[in-house]
Amino acid sequence: MALRITDVCANCGPCEEVCPNHAIQPGEGQYVIDPALCTECVGHFDEPQCVDACPVDAAEPDPEHAESREELQAKFERLQNPA
Numbered sequence: 001m002a003l004r005i006t007d008v009c010a011n012c013g014p015c016e017e018v019c020p021n022h023a024i025q026p027g028e029g030q031y032v033i034d035p036a037l038c039t040e041c042v043g044h045f046d047e048p049q050c051v052d053a054c055p056v057d058a059a060e061p062d063p064e065h066a067e068s069r070e071e072l073q074a075k076f077e078r079l080q081n082p083a
Helices: 014-018 049-053 069-080
Strands: 003-005 024-026 031-033 059-061
Touching: 003 031, 003 049, 014 024, 031 069
Parallel strands: none
Antiparallel strands: 003 059, 024 031
């Protein structure tokens, strides 16, 4: 599933810098993750980089955007090879 950033976000920015899909952008008071671009780093890394980079553990799975690893891999492939 795609990830989301919770309201404990410190608005510090390391998550945006490490996102290989450019899915993380500044929002109003906290960063936000675009679920259409988030692959949980499948295809790039073994673990979501934003989770590792966040000093306050604000990145978590988004239950509103549940996706299997196979679906995340397919999304990664679509993002790498847009039609």
